[in-house]
Amino acid sequence: MSRNREALLREIQEIQFTTVELQLFLDTHPENRSALADYVEYSNKLHDLILQYSKLYGPLIGFGITSEELDKGYRWINSWPWEDLGGNR
C-alpha cells in the first residue's frame, strides 16, 4: 500500500473513530446539542474523505457512492483489509 494511500486511510480511520464514539454517546445522550453538532461536523468530514479515497483507490463502501469510483472497473475485490498489513516481517 502506498504511503499516501495509507495516510489517507489512517485519517479516515481516525475521523470514523470519532463519529463512532459520538454515535454511541448520542445513543444515551440524544438531547446533547453540542455532541450532535460534533457528530454532524465529523460525519461531513468523514463523507468527504471517503469520497476522496474512493475516487483515488476504489470503493470503501459498496454500491458506487461516486460514479468516478466505478470508472476504472470493478475495484471492490482489490486488497481486502486483513491482507497487506505491513509490519516488520
Next chain:
Amino acid sequence: MWLYQRMLQYPVKVSGPNPALAKNIITQYGGPDGELAASMRYLTQRYTMPLKETQGLLTDVGTEELAHLEIVAALVYNLVKDASIQQIKAAGLDPYYADHDRALYFVNADGNPWTAAYIQSKGDPITDLHEDMAAEQKARSTYEYLIDLSDDPLVTDALRWLREREIVHFQRFGEALVRTQEYLDNKKFY
C-alpha cells in the same frame, strides 16, 4: 441490513509468524467473552428493549463488535499464515491445524467451539443490560490476560486499543441502564 466498509476499524500489524500467540488470541474470536459472543448478544437482545435509545445502542455496539471480530481475525490470520508446520507443532496449534489448516474458526483458546450458551437474552431489560455490562468487564479482563501473554509489541498495541473499547461500551451500557430504570420507574402509577 448492514453495509460493509472495506477497512479495519483500527490499523493492526504483526511482527511475524507467532502461532503460540494466535492460539491464545483466537479466544477473542470464538471464546466465551470474545467478539462473536459480544456482537450476537447485543444484536439479539435489542428487539425487546423498551427504549429506542437502548435499541440504538445495542445495534451500534453490536455492529462495532463485528468490526472488532474482523480485527481479531486479521491478527490470528496474519500470525499463522506464514508459520511453518514445525512452528505450529511447537506452539501446540497442531490439533487446530488437523481440523482447520490455517483457516479461521470460532473456538476458545482450548479449542472448544463457540456456543450460544455463552450468551443470554432474557427479555427483562434490567437483566439484559446487567449481562451486557458484565460481558464488557469479562472482555476487558481477557484482553488484559492476552496483553500479559503477548510477546509481539505490534499485537499488544491492537490488544490495548480493543481493551479500551470495552471500557467505553461498559460506560454507555451503564448510562442505558440508568435511563431504562428511570423509564420503568415512571411507568408505575399508584
